[in-house]
Amino acid sequence: MEYIIGIDGGGTKTKGYISDSSGNILGSAFSDTSNYLSAGIDKAEDSLNCVITKLCEKQNIEKNQIGLISLGLAGAGREKSESIIRDMIKNIGINGEVILNNDAYIALVGAHGKEEGIITISGTGSISLGSDGAGNLIRAGGWGHILGDEGSGYYFAREGLIAVLKHEDGRGNKTVIKEKVFNYLSIKKIDSLIEYVYNNLTMKNLISDLSPLIIESAEEGDIVANIIIDKGLDELIVMTSTIRSKLSETKDVALAGGVFEKSQLVKSKFIERLQLKDPSLQVIDNKYDNSVGSLIVGWKKRKINYNDKKISEQIKRVLEYK
Numbered sequence: 001m002e003y004i005i006g007i008d009g010g011g012t013k014t015k016g017y018i019s020d021s022s023g024n025i026l027g028s029a030f031s032d033t034s035n036y037l038s039a040g041i042d043k044a045e046d047s048l049n050c051v052i053t054k055l056c057e058k059q060n061i062e063k064n065q066i067g068l069i070s071l072g073l074a075g076a077g078r079e080k081s082e083s084i085i086r087d088m089i090k091n092i093g094i095n096g097e098v099i100l101n102n103d104a105y106i107a108l109v110g111a112h113g114k115e116e117g118i119i120t121i122s123g124t125g126s127i128s129l130g131s132d133g134a135g136n137l138i139r140a141g142g143w144g145h146i147l148g149d150e151g152s153g154y155y156f157a158r159e160g161l162i163a164v165l166k167h168e169d170g171r172g173n174k175t176v177i178k179e180k181v182f183n184y185l186s187i188k189k190i191d192s193l194i195e196y197v198y199n200n201l202t203m204k205n206l207i208s209d210l211s212p213l214i215i216e217s218a219e220e221g222d223i224v225a226n227i228i229i230d231k232g233l234d235e236l237i238v239m240t241s242t243i244r245s246k247l248s249e250t251k252d253v254a255l256a257g258g259v260f261e262k263s264q265l266v267k268s269k270f271i272e273r274l275q276l277k278d279p280s281l282q283v284i285d286n287k288y289d290n291s292v293g294s295l296i297v298g299w300k301k302r303k304i305n306y307n308d309k310k311i312s313e314q315i316k317r318v319l320e321y322k
Contacts, residue, residue, distance in 0.1 A: 002067035002096075004302065005055055006295025007048065008106060009034035009073040011124070011205070014047045015291040017318070018055040021067070023304040025295070025314035029054035035074045036084060038205075045088040052092055063093040070099040070298035072106030072290055099297060103290060104129045104142065110293025111254030111286040113308055115300060118250055118281075120240045122232075122266070123257030124208040126152035128239035130247045138246045140239040145204050150235035153211035153259050154204050159228045160214035161197065161207075165190070167224075175224035180213040215263045233270050241277055252284050288315070 003026075007016040014034040019025050029051045036044035048071075056063055073085055082100055089098050104127050108119040116133030120126075126149050127142030145154045164181065166172030168190055182188065185196055200206040217225035240253060253274070260267045271283045287308065288296075292315065299306055 001065070003059065003061060003065055004295065004298045004304075005052060005066055005069045006106075006291055006293075006298050007034075007051060007069065007071045007073075008103065008290035008294055009044070009048065009071060010103065010290070011035045011038060011074065014051050015289070016051040016055055017291055017295050017315075018059060019295060019299070021302065021304065023299055023306040023310075025311065025318055027055055027058040028291075028315075028318045029058070036088070037074055037081075041084060041088065045091060048088060049092045052094065064095060066094055066096045068097045068099065068298050068302060069094055070101070070106075070294045070301070072101050072103045072294045072297075074103050097301075099301060101294070101297060104139075105131075105137070106290045106293035106297065107256050108254065108293065109296050110288040110290045111256060112252065112284070113287040113296070113311075115297070116250065117252045117254060117284075118240065118243050118247070119254045119256055120236055120270075121257040122152050122236060122255075122259035124153050124205055125149040126155065126236060126239070126257070128236070128243050130243035130250055132247050132250055136247065138243050140242045141235075145207075151232035151239075151259075152257075153208035155232050155235075156214045156228060156259070157207045157210040159232070160210065160217070160225065161193065163224050163228065164193070173224050175217065176220065176222050177214055177217050177225055180217060181210060184210065184213055211259065212262065215259070215266060219263075219265050229266060229269070233266070233273060236270060237274050237277055240274060240281070244278060244281060251280055251282055253281050254284055254286050256286065 002021045004019050005016055011033055014031045016029050017025050018027050031047040031050040033039045034044040034047040108129050109115050111119050115131055118130040120128040128140045130138045141148050149155055160177045163172055163175050164178045167174050214225050218229045
């Protein structure tokens with residue numbers, strides 16, 4: 001009996017599922033972050049090993065019975081990163097086939113339940129990705145917080161802080177963002193804000209964590225905050241419509257990432273503006289999470305048939321008895 005594992009290695013946690021060769025989901029497991037870019041190689045390898053070991057123990061099998069492991073990890077797709085990730089899997093003791101995809105791709109597959117569709121992600125970073133199911137994969141954005149990530153949590157936070165500083169100079173309008181950020185950081189001076197930002201240049205999540213304050217300000221009617229949100233949404237819509245123009249038959253759009261998941265304002269504004277730009281596009285409800293998307297990629301590789309009803313029932317069962 002061959003077993004298949006699908007894993008989503010995120011920046012905060014690692015989640016995996018194991019199935020048999022008939023596409024039956026048998027178990028799930030969780031661990032800490034496996035993003036080696038932020039946590040380091042040793043920590044990432046430990047987290048992956050923890051999830052894989054738990055999955056094998058639950059089925060009372062050895063690691064050499066894993067015939068295929070499908071992973072979605074940040075950095076996958078770059079030659080250097082893939083080499084590092086494959087070495088980690090080898091060190092863990094997996095000798096079966098290894099499929100590597102970036103985290104955005106497995107999010108697309110999970111959201112649509114297949115390797116076809118469009119996904120626009122606004123989390124710490126941002127990207128839009130599209131696939132036509134025939135091997136054509138198109139991306140827009142996703143170039144990191146220095147060169148891109150427009151419409152992301154980092155973008156909203158950075159633009160909010162810039163607005164605070166512009167008002168301090170007399171170059172911009174007053175905004176409640178200042179009060180909210182100062183309260184959140186427990187600071188009283190602009191100098192303390194500058195220190196916070198420049199002492200955390202390598203920790204973009206600490207800047208992105210401020211984005212809910214900008215969104216909250218917009219929800220309360222702050223004009224400056226609303227302008228920031230609108231500009232970010234315009235960028236996300238351009239990304240999405242760019243993908244649509246290159247994959248003309250693909251019309252279903254999924255949304256993912258913490259910004260969309262936590263803010264109804266941002267999500268509803270995005271949907272409204274996107275449909276005004278292209279009424280043929282339909283924003284769908286996501287079917288599954290990234291780790292199921294990773295498992296589906298493995299099933300497709302093995303030509304294993306699956307159906308949505310069975311997946312949903314099995315996910316519910318294995319999560320109840322985790």
